[in-house]
Structure formats: structure tokens, C-alpha cells
Amino acid sequence: MSPLLSGAIVFTLGCYAVASVLVLVRLVRGPRAQDRVFALDLLYFHAMLVMLVLGIRHQSDVYFEAALLIALFSFVSSSAMAKFILRGEVIE
Amino acid sequence: MSLFALLLLPFAGSLLTAVLPTRARTALAACAGLVAAVAAARVVSLYPQIRDGGVIRETVSWVPSLGLDLTLRVDGFAWMFALLVTVIGALVCLYARYYMSPDDPVARFYAFFLAFMGAMLGVVFSGNLVQLVVFWELTSVVSFLLIGYWHHHVDARRGARMALTVTGAGGLALLGGVLVLGHIVGSYDLDVVLGSGALIRSHALYPVALVLVVVGALTKSAQFPFHFWLPRAMAAPTPVSAYLHSATMVKAGVFLLARLWPVLSGTEWWFWLLCGAGASTLLLGAFIAMFQNDLKRVLAFSTISHLGLITLLFGLNSPLAAVAGVFHIMNHATFKASLFMAAGIVDHETGTRDIRRLNGLMRSMPRTGTLALVASGAMAGVPLLNGFLSKEMFFAEAVFLTAHPTVEVGLPLLATLAGVFAVVYSLRFGYEIFFGEPSTDLPRHPEEPPGWMLKPVELLVVACLVVGVAPSISIGPLLAAAARPVVGGDLPEYHLAVWHGFGAPLVMSLLAIVGGVVGYLWLRSHQRSGRLNETPFFERFNGRRLFESGLVTATRLARRALRLVSSRRLQAQMFTIIGVAILLALLAARGVPLVWGDRERLPASHEFVLLWVIGMVCAVGAAVMAKFHRLVATTLMGGAGLVTALTFLWFSAPDLALTQLVVEVVTTILFLLGLRWLPMRLHDPSRRTTMRDRVRRGRDLLLAVGAGAGLAALSYALLTRPAPQSISPFFLDRALPEGGGTNVVNVMLVDFRAFDTIGEITVLGAVALTVYALLRRFRPPAESIGRPQQQRVLPSDVVTDLVKPRATGERAGGYMMVPATIARLLLPFSFVVAAHFLLRGHNEPGGGFVAGLVVAIAYLTQYVFSGTRWAEGRAHLLPPRWIAVGLLLAATTGLGAVAVGYPFLTSHTAHFTLPLVGEVHLPSAMFFDLGVFAVVVGATLLILTALAHQSIRAHRPPAPNKRTEAS
DSSP states (O other), X not given: OOHHHHHHHHHHHHXXXXXXXXXXXXXXXXXXXXXXXXXXXHHHXXXXXHHHHHHHHHTOSHHHHHHHHHHHHHHHHHHHHHHHHHHSOSOO | OOHHHHHHHHHHHHHHHHHSOTTOHHHHHHHHHHHHHHHHHHHHHTHHHHTTSOOEEEEEEEEXXXXXXXXXXXXXXXXXXXXXXXXXXXXXXXXXXHHSOTTSOHHHHHHHHHHHHHHHHHHHHBSBHHHXXXXXXXXXXXXXXXXXXXXXXXXXXXXXXXXXXXXXXXXHHHHHHHHHHHHHHSOOBHHHHHTTHHHHHHSTXXXXXXXXXXXXXXXXXXXXXXXXXXXXXXXSOHHHHHHHTTTSHHHHHHHHHHHTHHHXXXXXXXHHHHHHHHHHHHHHHHHHHHTOOBHHHHHHHHHHHHHXXXXXXXXXXXXXXXXXXHHHHHHHHHHHHHHHHHHHHHHHHHSOOBTTTOOOTTTTOHHHHHHHHHHHHHHHTOTTSHHHHHHHHHHHHHHHOOSOHHHHHHHHHHHHHHHHHHHHHHHHHHHHHHSSSOOSOOSSOOOOOOHHHHHHHHHHHHHHHHHHHSHHHHTHHHHHHHHHHHTTSOOOOOOOOSOOOSSHHHHHHXXXXXXXXXXXXXXXXXHHTTOOOSOTTGGGSOHHHHHHHHHXXXXXXXXXXXXXXXXXXXXXXXXXHHHHHHHHHXXXXXXXXXXXXXXXXXXXXXXXXXXHHHHHHHHHHHHHHTTTOHHHHHHHHHHHHHHHHHHHHHTTOHHHHHHHHHHHHHHHHHHHHHHTTSOOOOOOTTSOOOHHHHHHHHHHHHHHHHHHHHHHHHHHHHHHSOXXXXXXXXXXXHIIIIIOOSOHHHHIIIIITHHHHHXXXXXXXXXXXXXXXXXXXXXXXXXXXSOOHHHHOOOTTOOOOOSSTTOOSOSTTTTTHHHHHHHHHHHHHHHHHHHHHHHHTTTSSOOHHHHHHHHHHHHHHHHHHHOHHHHHHHOOOOHHHHHHHHHHHHHHHHHHHHHTTSOTTOOOEEEEEETXXXXXXXXXXXXXXXXXXXXXXXXXXXXXXXXXGGGGSOOOOOOOOHHHHHO
């Protein structure tokens, strides 16, 4: 692996770490439920990106599977929560 | 056919009738009748083997180390009983074909009926006392189902419950008695017990065993003071009554008395217990029977009375009386079965069983009338009928008994008096309804029943006549064979004949008949003028009321005890559970101290620490928010779950990580569905936090921290120790060569431990069905029945361009159109992902479980965005069928291995090359995994949609609180 690539990976992961901590602040403090749901969605998004980066670092496609699942379904839980906030029930 | 096959035959028939179409009356009756007839034929063919005192034994050893064998033993007495059980069973099957209405679910009837026959055969064939008790209990349980057959009638339910409670309690006493007997003798084998009569009678525990066994027999045979359940059991269909109360259920009690007669009889205890109960039942039952106006209740009390007579005969401690008892068992079974059937025919054809309304039926139903008349003659003890013979034997015993002077005088008097009563109620049954002016106000116009319905009655009545006229050639050998084992092998001298010469017994018989006719005329004239329509005096002693107040008291005591030792509050329960767990762990730590191992530690990386900081913050936040902000708590739990999934991935457990990710999604939707029905919980500012609250919270905090830290320490200790005995190398080494797959986790699930997996998916399916069944009766709390607040009011600050922003209706085309479209596009995509995981699961991360959840989520997404009605209008998912197909597939795959001669669930891997696709790796475990997949899809969908359906269901509000009603 070239030094450029490994350096880039470290830098990217650091950025995601900072972003995740910021998101965590929103997730814990709120203040509205909408903020927290959105924060959770972002946290999932970060997790997916971290996995892809880790996949590049370890040259393994196992990470890709998990990233695929998050990409497909993380929006389901956060939008179910959004539906719950909007309508008071998740399935009508 | 061996004895075991004979015993299993009715049970097999029961299973068969249970699966036949429930309204196919003729097919069901033919099937059940055939089973009973084959069993009867087999029993008849055993006769030569037992005729001269022979005993047939069959044993299958079950737990030989505990002395538990399944033993079947048939001697003459058991043979006679088996004959009654099967022959009358076959006749009742024929009769029931015409009796049951086309609207009754008769499959259930015949299934229970045959099961009862099997249980009864088990009782009479048992060669082991414990085994006998097991079948005895089985008769109680099945009779409960039979009596409660018309479970929409409250009488049937109550009668069934009462019968079960009384006979079940008696069965418990019998079990105790049998255990004491086994303790005395040292064996439960019937032959051994029968051979040690002297030992038992001289043992100090003899009274205990005797009382317990006798209580069991008396409850089953409805003897005073346990007689009250039998009249209530008349709520059963008449064929059931005809079977249970003539040949089987109630006869099981006297069967037991006769069975143990050689062992237990011959003592003062035996004499007073049985003669006391028998004599009082004989008189009481006959007395009450005279005043009944319901045909079946007359027969019920007469049954009680006749069983009292049999009990009395066995209690007299004389071999001759015991022979008379055996004889009366046979006679009573024949005439009582025919009488019950006749009563059923009258009820069926006229629509009523009230003796006061029925008159002059002889004109419209001459054949039924003649048969009923003859049978009631047998019941009354009229000469030339079988009832006369055994009654005459009883009278003779009563006269020639040598005992205490009061007994010597009292017993003949009592016997004659009971004979008078019997004649009176027989006349009321036989004479009153068939003679006189024909009644005109009957619910139905009476006419003769179908010929086949009368056939069983005819056969039984002919038997009564033949035995009555020519006893020594018809029944003589049978009686000798049946009575010999009861009296211990040596038959006393007796003569079966109609004419014994002029003596005291004949005088008593004549007195009873004359007195009965006079008494009947006297009673009729009184009843015509409106008196004596109810049982005098005894009406006040209501066994039912006593029984029910007993039940209420028992329930109240149980409730009080429950309140003493348990709590409904979650907090208290959790406190106890966790407290006990910590205590146990601390106790264990005294023996095995908690020390860290010396396994090599991995250095902590910054990224991982950060990950866990995020996870811990989320988890603690969820705990804090759980009380008042449940949605927030759910959100934070999502964060914690994500961190868990990432941790799995970090430590190279991709299977777990994939599963955890999809489980997270399903869990979130499940929580949200549940939140809809939880009442809002708001912080009440007016409530002050007291000192006590603070102390309690501090205590709980300490407990929580203690438990958490303890678990963490345990995990750490475990993780740091080397594991020389680990089972992992076994699986790692053998997964590929023996399981044919490189994904060890999956190979374990579908191959090495497939048996566990099949158990787990069965449980999963059962849980899903249970959740579904429970939610069908779900009643939400009053405050969450209405629509959620968001759907009722539109906040004033909402700016929207929707026409009807809060209107309910189809969401797929409304404001949810964008997400709904995306969700629909997601569906095929998810299928591809699921197929991918499923197909390569054997070699790489994935498998049926993850794939199933992926498909379930894809469908659930449609529910979320497009609404239940839309989704179900377009896809017929039928989750229970998914579960069924999955379980079948998994089981069939396993059985496939058996079919080719390998152990259950052995897998085989095929490798072949297909054009275009290339090399294909196809393990048979693949089909097993497909079964897992289907079960997971079905179970997930069933549970979540069952919850979702609550929203579109019309809810009945809960019953209003009494206090608010009053105010």
C-alpha cells in the first residue's frame, strides 16, 4: 500500500471520528426528537463510510457486506422513527 | 395382534378420526365403530387363553433400573371388563351416528370417544399399579373433554370441571395409596402385589393405603359423599352418558375395588369403609332417583345407587358377595347402557326429557317403548331378567351374613327398602312415559327412530333377557372366568338359576316389587296433586354448593398466598432477581476466586476506544431517558446497537455483525409499534421526592452498578484466561472436511448443530404463533385507544401545500409517495441481497437467518410507508404458511439423510459444473438453510404485522372502572 493511500486513510478516519463525536453531541442533547433521529441516521452513515475505508485498508470485502446492509436498511429505522414522530404510529 | 397393539388401536383410531372432515358423520362413525369392533373381536378371541384362570402377560422394559416396565396383564376379570368396554363402545358408536346432529363437530366426538376407550383399556390391562394410575388419570382427563363436548353450554363446562376436579383429586389419592402399597410390598407389579395380601393387611401402613385407594375408587364411582358430580355430568351428549356411566368411567372405581379385593379385603376397615359408603349410596341414590323428573337424572341417580350396591357387595368380605358384585357389574352395564340409549331416543324424537310432559309414547314408538320397558324391568329386578339374578344374590348375602347383630337385622331391611325404591323409579321411567293418555304438547311429533339407532338397544335388551332366562348356559362360564381372579382363585359354591326355591331372598324380591308398585301409585297420586315434586329433605344437602364454596375458598387462599410471596411490580421482581444473582455469584466467588488470566492482551487503538465511548454514551443515555422519553431512548439504543455491530466486525465476526445490523432495524420497528400502545408517562411536578424515594433509588443504583461491574469483571476474567479445553479447534478443523463449508459458523448452525437449530426454529415458529394468538385478544389501555395526537390536531404553525395534510387514507399515493416509491424499488434489490447471503452462506458470512431478516425488513418497509391495507391488498404474504413450509423443509432435509441410511440431519455436498455459471457448490444443508430462511421470514412478519394490525382494528374499550362509574 502506498504511503499516500495509508496517509489518506488515517486522515479520513480521523475526520469521520470528529464528525461522529459531533453527531454524538446532537444525539445526546437533542433538543428535539427530530434532531436525535437525524443524528442517528448520520451515525449510521458514518459507520458505513468507516467500513468502506476499513475495507480498503484491510483489502477485505467482508466490510463491504456490512456497508451494503447499512446502506440498504439504515434509512428504514430512521425513517420509521420519522414516521412515528409525524403520525404517532409507525404502521397504519 | 399383540396386547400392546390392541391397546394402541383405539388411540390410533382417535388420531385418525381427528383428521377426518369434521362433519362426515357416517365415515367417522364407521371408522370409530370399526376400530371398536376390531378391538372387541380381538378381545373375544383371547377367551380360550383366560377361560381356566390363565393370565396373559406382555412386558416392555422401559426404565428397568427404576423397576418401571410397561406391563400388560389380562386375566378373566380384566378380560370381562375389556369385553364390556369394547362391545358397548362399538354399539355406542353406531348409536351416536344417529344421535349426533349434523351441526355437531363429530370428529372431535369420535376422537375423544376412542381415546377414552383406549384409556379405559389401559386401566383394565395394566399389570403395574403406577401404570394403572396413569391410565386412570387419562380417563379423568378425556372424560372431562367428553362431558364438556358441547362447550357452548355453561352446564356442560361446569359439569366437566366438577367431574375432573373430583375424579382428579381422587386420582391423586389413589396415586398416594399405590405408592404406599408399593412401599409395603417392594414392587408395583400387580402379580407381586396380588400375591402379598397377608403382608399388606398386617402392615402398620395398611389403613393409610386402604383409605387412599378407597377414596380414589369412591370418587371415580360417584359414591357418597363424592356422588354429586355424576348428575352434573349428564350435560354430556347421551351416547357419552351411555358409555361413561354404564360400562366405563364409573365402573373403573369398582374395577379397582375388585382388582385389589384379594389383597385389601377381609378386615374390619375394609368392611366399614365400603359397606358404609356403599349402603348409604345405595339408599340415597335410589331415594333421590324416585323424585327426579328428567329421564337422564333418574338414570344418573339410579347409576349411583347401583354402584353403591356393587361397592356394598365387595365390602361384605365374602367371596360369594364378590361374585355377585362382578355379576352385577356386567348386568348393570347391559341394562343401563340400553336405558341411556332409550332415554336419548325419547329425547331425540320428542324434544324433551321431562317425565311430567311425556305420556303414552307406546302408541307412537312401540318398539322403543317395549325395549325400554324390558330394560327398566331388569333395573327393577323383575324375574326372568338379568337384574333379578344379581339382586337375588345380594338379598341372599344380606340375609345369611354373620356380623354384628344390628348389621344382621339392618342389612336385609335396607336391601328390601332399596329394592322398593328401585321398583318405584323404574316404573316412573318405564311405565309413566309410555302408558296413559298420549301427550299432545311435545316440542316434536314423536315417531320411531331409524332402525339402526334401535339396533344397539335391541342387542343389549336381548342380552338382558337371555342372561335372565338361561343364566347358567349363557353367562355362567364367563362369570366363572371373570370372578375367579377377583376372589383369589377359588370360586365359592353358587348356582345361577332363576328358581332357587321359596326362601327369604324370594320373599324380599316379592316384597320389593309389591311395595314398589304400591309406592309408585302413592307417589303418583301425590305428584298429580302437586306435592312431592322435589326430593324431600335431601334437597337441602346440595353437594354442588358445597363443592363450589370449597373451590372459592381454595382460590381465595391461593390468591392470598400468592400475594404474600410475590409482587406484580417490575421493580420488586427485578430487585429480587438481580439481588439473588449477585448473592449467588458472591457465594461462588468464595470457592473459585476471581483472578485475571495471563493471556496476551491486544493494545487498545484510538479508533476502537472512541467507538466504545460513543456506544457507552448512547447506552447510558438510553437508560436515563427510558422513563419519560421512550422514543429518545429507542433512538439512543439504535446508536448502541450500531456500535455493537461494529465491534463484532472489528473482532472478525462478520456473521454476527451482519445479523446484528438487520436485527437492529427489526427491533426498532418493533419498539415503535409497541410504543404506539403504551400510555404516555409524564413527569408529575406536584409529586415531591421523599427521603424514601432517594434511599430506594440509591439502593437500586448501587445494585445496578454492582451487577454491571460484576458482569464486566467476569467477562474480562474469562477473556483473559487461556482456554485449553475449548471446543473451537474441533469445529475449525472439521468444518471443511466433514461439513463441506468454509464458514464455520454457518456449518455449525446447519450441520454440526443442526438439531439445535431445528429446535430453535420450531420455538421461533411457536413463539410467533403465540404472539399472534395473544394479540387477537389485545385490549389497549383506555388512554391509547384513540388516534394519536398527531393525527387529531394540526399544529397552527405548520405550513403545507398538501390538500388534506392530516387526512387518513391511502398513504402510498399521498404525502408518503416519495418514500413509498423508494421502498418499493428497494424490494427486488433486497431479494437479490437475500439470495446472495443465502447462497454463499455455507462458505462465506451470511446464511438463512440474515437472508430471512432482509426479506422481512423489505416487506415491513412497505407496511411502514404505504400502510397495512395497501401492502396487504397487493401482496398475500400468509406468514403462518411461510413458517409451516420452512419447518417442513428443514425436517424433510433431515429425514432425507435417514432415508439413505445416515443419521438424522447428516449433510452431503455436491459439486458440479453448470454452463455459464461455472462450478456449483450445493450442500444439502442449503435446503435446511432455506427452511431456516422461510421460518425467519414468516415469524418476523407474523409478529410485527400482528402488532401493526392493532391500528386498523376496532377496539372495544376496556370495562369501565367501577369507581368512576359510581361517581
